[in-house]
Amino acid sequence: MKLIFLSSSFSIVWYMRHHKIVRRSYDKDQDTFRHWFLVLPCLIFALLINEKFTFKEVMWTFSLYLEAVAIVPQLVLLQRTRNIDNLTGQYVFLLGAYRGLYILNWIYRYFTEPHYVHWIPWIAGMVQTLLYADFFYYYFESWKNNKKLQLPA
Secondary structure, eight states: OHHHHHHHHHHHHHHHHHOHHHHHTOOTTTOOOOTHHHHHHHHHHHHHSOSSOSHHHHHHHHHHHHHHHTTHHHHHHHHHHOOOOHHHHHHHHHHHHHHHHHHHHHHHHHHHSTTOOOHHHHHHHHHHHHHHHHHHHHHHHHHHHTOOOOOOO
16 A cells, blocks of 8 residues: 555656646746745654654654645645646645545544554644645535635635
8 A cells, every 4th residue: 555655646746847737837936835844843843752762763753743734835835826726626635535534544443442542643643634624614615616716815
């Protein structure tokens, strides 16, 4: 499953950078989010809040924290441009739905597996889902009213 996830992620990045039609849709002037405002706090949190202070554990925790906030630059860009095509809207929706299904899996495992308590992934997953909440609201409103998806500026 990880190989499918990694290969699909790499193919998405390849399309965004090299596919002649997809590459044209990128607007560098609008994409000005300073990613270090996300990366550095996540690294600091991973160094301070982890289950065990080992390199592997800190890097795993860092990846969880970073994954939780990685959608923020995309959401900011979508809010700035206010131009969300169907493919982008559905892609962001499915990313959020993926996290929602993870939460259902955690709830199921909590009640069916003894001693299944993992606070760091749970909190990071909840933060990520909450970041999607606003997008979900506007996504469902546009779907319900059969209108083009637009986020408020």
